[in-house]
Amino acid sequence: MSFSILILDNVDPLAEKVFEERGIKVTRNHNLSGEELHQEIKKYDGIVVRSSTTVSADLLKSAENLKVVGRAGVGVDNIDIEAATAEGILVMNTPDGNTVSTAEHTCGMILALARNIPQSVDRVKNGGWDRKKYMGTEVHSKTLGIIGLGKIGAEVAQRMREFGMTVKAYDPFASVEKAESLNIELLELDELLGTADFLTVHTPLTEKTKGLVSLENADKLKKGMYLVNCARGGIYKEEDLSQLIDNGYVAGIALDVYSQEPPNEALYKQLKHPHIISTPHLGASTEEAQEKVAEQIAYQMSDALEQKNFKGSLNGKSISLITNKEVQPYLKLAEILGSAAIQLAPENANNFSFEYSGACAQYSDVLTDSILKGMLSHHVSESVNLINARHYADDRGLKIRETKVSDTKTFNDLITVTFGEDADYQTISATVFGEDDYRIVEIDGYGIELRMEGDIVMYQNVDKPGMLAGVSGAMAKQGINIGALSLGRTDKGSNAITAVSVDKELTEEELKPIIELDGVNALKYISLNN
Numbered sequence: 430m431s432f433s434i435l436i437l438d439n440v441d442p443l444a445e446k447v448f449e450e451r452g453i454k455v456t457r458n459h460n461l462s463g464e465e466l467h468q469e470i471k472k473y474d475g476i477v478v479r480s481s482t483t484v485s486a487d488l489l490k491s492a493e494n495l496k497v498v499g500r501a502g503v504g505v506d507n508i509d510i511e512a513a514t515a516e517g518i519l520v521m522n523t524p525d526g527n528t529v530s531t532a533e534h535t536c537g538m539i540l541a542l543a544r545n546i547p548q549s550v551d552r553v554k555n556g557g558w559d560r561k562k563y564m565g566t567e568v569h570s571k572t573l574g575i576i577g578l579g580k581i582g583a584e585v586a587q588r589m590r591e592f593g594m595t596v597k598a599y600d601p602f603a604s605v606e607k608a609e610s611l612n613i614e615l616l617e618l619d620e621l622l623g624t625a626d627f628l629t630v631h632t633p634l635t636e637k638t639k640g641l642v643s644l645e646n647a648d649k650l651k652k653g654m655y656l657v658n659c660a661r662g663g664i665y666k667e668e669d670l671s672q673l674i675d676n677g678y679v680a681g682i683a684l685d686v687y688s689q690e691p692p693n694e695a696l697y698k699q700l701k702h703p704h705i706i707s708t709p710h711l712g713a714s715t716e717e718a719q720e721k722v723a724e725q726i727a728y729q730m731s732d733a734l735e736q737k738n739f740k741g742s743l744n745g746k747s748i749s750l751i752t753n754k755e756v757q758p759y760l761k762l763a764e765i766l767g768s769a770a771i772q773l774a775p776e777n778a779n780n781f782s783f784e785y786s787g788a789c790a791q792y793s794d795v796l797t798d799s800i801l802k803g804m805l806s807h808h809v810s811e812s813v814n815l816i817n818a819r820h821y822a823d824d825r826g827l828k829i830r831e832t833k834v835s836d837t838k839t840f841n842d843l844i845t846v847t848f849g850e851d852a853d854y855q856t857i858s859a860t861v862f863g864e865d866d867y868r869i870v871e872i873d874g875y876g877i878e879l880r881m882e883g884d885i886v887m888y889q890n891v892d893k894p895g896m897l898a899g900v901s902g903a904m905a906k907q908g909i910n911i912g913a914l915s916l917g918r919t920d921k922g923s924n925a926i927t928a929v930s931v932d933k934e935l936t937e938e939e940l941k942p943i944i945e946l947d948g949v950n951a952l953k954y955i956s957l958n959n
């Protein structure tokens with residue numbers, strides 16, 4: 430299968446090189462208007478962006494063939510991941526390609542702030558020589574407070590410690606072991622705000638981190654401290670920046686990122702403040718970082734399109750397992766079982782439980798996605814895949830309960846789907862023999878053994894002589910050939926379940942004479958042709 434990619438932002442040419450080596454056609458276009466992009470995107474299997482293109486829900490809706498959105502970088506705030514997930518589109522980023530560059534830029538900003546480097550350079554360029562005005566401060570023996578001790582935060586910590594700084598951090602999700610290994614004391618947020626001489630943030634912009642420092646909590650800051658933000662605009666409340674300085678809370682602020690890029694007029698006005706220094710989102714702008722992220726995203730997207738590897742995927746977390754040879758038969762089993770189960774279940778059933786027994790239980794997450802894919806493909810007109818199956822299930826109000834059992838009793842692996850207590854049929858179990866022999870092995874506690882393929886007529890019948898002859902006779906009269914058959918019962922003379930595999934697709938008309946036979950109840954026709 431041949432794929433095509435559209436590069437929308439200024440990504441290093443190494444990306445093209447990698448895609449082309451992998452036999453993938455690449456087009457680069459940075460100048461599409463909104464309407465043109467909505468049309469153009471339809472042709473592509475993948476798009477590559479940095480931060481300039483907004484990948485909105487609306488755009489993703491037009492992208493009929495899109496399978497993957499690649500972000501050459503870390504932050505994905507310009508991509509509507511929820512909408513991509515709903516559309517079954519994979520979103521990937523390159524989590525560490527620009528870590529070192531951004532950490533170095535942050536360290537540069539800390540030093541530039543401490544020594545008024547940008548302001549004094551500017552002064553000299555304009556023919557001035559104001560040595561007194563640009564008196565600075567040493568970072569040595571000062572405390573660096575880091576909010577967000579992830580990849581960049583940790584790199585900044587290591588570098589600034591070499592300058593003689595004491596490093597403390599706040600990160601509710603960082604492990605104590607990690608902090609200890611970096612020799613960093615973890616503090617509560619307010620404690621860190623009151624301790625740090627320099628505060629640098631390295632978190633994503635979230636509800637929790639938005640406006641983390643503002644006039645509202647400014648009295649918690651150590652007086653005269655410095656603020657640095659090379660993470661995401663808005664973590665320090667932008668409207669308050671100048672006042673934080675003018676009211677004496679903060680000595681200076683260094684920014685690389687803004688809530689709107691380029692900034693709007695009001696923000697530009699703030700950035701003119703003599704104690705605010707700013708760069709135009711340059712953290713990752715080094716040749717090395719851009720080469721790394723371009724190369725990484727191209728490899729990752731090529732692998733994902735070829736279903737080889739899903740490294741860097743931010744949605745469809747379990748799909749990385751689909752390349753695992755051991756999981757593949759279970760995935761197929763789960764999908765066919767989901768399809769069989771939904772055809773057997775009563776209309777409007779919305780409570781399902783999935784039970785996994787044996788070795789397959791360790792993959793229950795992705796197997797649940799796969800059962801849902803099989804179930805929903807009967808109900809949802811859009812294409813359902815492992816990325817969006819749960820989204821559609823939630824959307825339709827399906828309630829899913831998952832259990833795992835290690836003891837399988839009879840089979841090495843068994844998956845059971847249960848749906849509804851008062852229905853004609855309530856549960857179906859299936860297993861896989863070898864690599865691709867998928868079998869129904871139990872319906873409502875009746876042992877059955879039938880391959881899960883083609884067209885199956887399932888009915889309950891009174892366990893009495895002549896039932897089978899009646900059904901096969903009704904089929905023979907209509908030229909319906911029986912391929913295989915399995916009959917399960919509990920006690921002699923009570924009820925039985927019969928599953929008949931037939932050689933062709935049956936119509937309602939053809940099923941009618943069978944349904945009307947005396948002793949045949951609850952007939953269901955199951956098609957497992959896809």
Ligand SMILES: NC(=O)c1ccc[n+]([C@@H]2O[C@H](COP(=O)([O-])OP(=O)(O)OC[C@H]3O[C@@H](n4cnc5c(N)ncnc54)[C@H](O)[C@@H]3O)[C@@H](O)[C@H]2O)c1
Pocket residue numbers: 503504505524527528531576577578579580581582599600601602603631632633634635637638659660661685686710711712713714
């Ligand atoms: N300026 C640039 O050009 C540039 C380049 C790369 C990354 N970034 C940005 O830098 C930020 C950090 O990137 P990273 O690669 O280090 O990410 P990361 O995922 O490795 O680290 C983020 C850290 O933030 C912590 N965190 C999350 N919520 C928090 C909260 N409420 N309070 C405290 N800590 C919290 C997480 O636990 C994690 O340790 C991201 O926003 C990224 O988009 C900017």
Ligand SMILES: O=C(O)CC[C@@H](O)C(=O)O
Pocket residue numbers: 479480501502503504505527710712713714
């Ligand atoms: O592409 C860029 O230069 C932005 C990089 C950075 O903000 C990121 O999140 O990776």
